[in-house]
Amino acid sequence: MTTRRPLALVYRGGATGPGCPESVASLLRRSRWNFDIHYVGPREEVKLTRAALGVATVYAQPGGATLGPAWRRMRRHRDTIRGFVSGGGRYLGFCLGGYLAGATPGFDLLPGDTDQYIASAGAAVASTDATTVEVRWRGYRQPLYFQDGPMFELNAAPAAPVEVIANYANGQVAALATDFGSGRVGVVGPHPEADADWFADSGLRTPESTGVAAGLDLIDAVMC
Structure with a gap:
């Protein structure tokens, strides 16, 4: 008797940047969850529909350019x-x-x-250029690739339990996992999926640890 592997759908389309979906897929492939991974998007064989998500375990939204143009492409899928x-x-x-x-x-x-x-007070980065940012990931220092990523602002009394996984140097939340209905959400501002090529291509020194372990930890926090 065979057991169906959990299906992970990775968005690839106009709301992503070059190489971002592939790096997320690579991270998922390295996880312990034995995912069956497929790209989903307007030019992919699998489209982003209710039916496609209905048989999936994970939906991953990779990095890209700016929020406004991306939202215009993605809002119909909200x-x-x-x-x-x-x-x-x-x-x-x-x-x-x-x-x-x-x-x-x-x-x-x-x-x-x-x-x-x-834009936050005391931010260690002031430019939208690609750089390296150090976060506290579960209390340990972790350098990560970063390019104008978000911080996460929590309500004073969150309706769902929140697991803060990482903080920026100024204390703002850099990664978290939380419940949403019967499901789970994991988000991160920097790029733990970035490999050594990302740093080299941006003219940055590649850190001893690129952050893959942090990315795998985020996946585990969502799958728990």
Whole structure:
């Protein structure tokens, strides 16, 4: 008797940046969950529909460019994605995918909202250029690839339990996992899926630990 592998759908389309979906898929492939991974999007064999999500375990929204243009492409999928997660699905959002999990605008999956980390008081980064940012990931220092990622602002009394996984140096939330209906949401502002090529291509020094272990931890926090 064979057991069906959990299906992970990774969005690939105009609301993502070059290489971002592939890096997220690679991270999922390295996890312990033995995912069957497929890309979903307007030019993919699998389209982002209620039926496609109905047989999936995880939906991943990778990084990309700016929130406004991405939201114009993704807003028609808002109710479909919310229905998937509230019904027991898992949402993973990386950088822009984290922004899109927020409410203004976004899928409204969080007990709060998102904002630009670089605009926050005491931010260690002031530019939208690619760089390395150090976060406290479960209390340990972890350098991660970063490019204008979000921070996550929680309501004073969140309606759902929140697991804060990482904080930026100024204390703002850099990664979290939370419940949404019967499902679960995991979001991160930096890019733990970034491999050494991301750093090299941006002219950055590759850290000893690129963050893959942190990305795998985020997946586990969503799948628990």
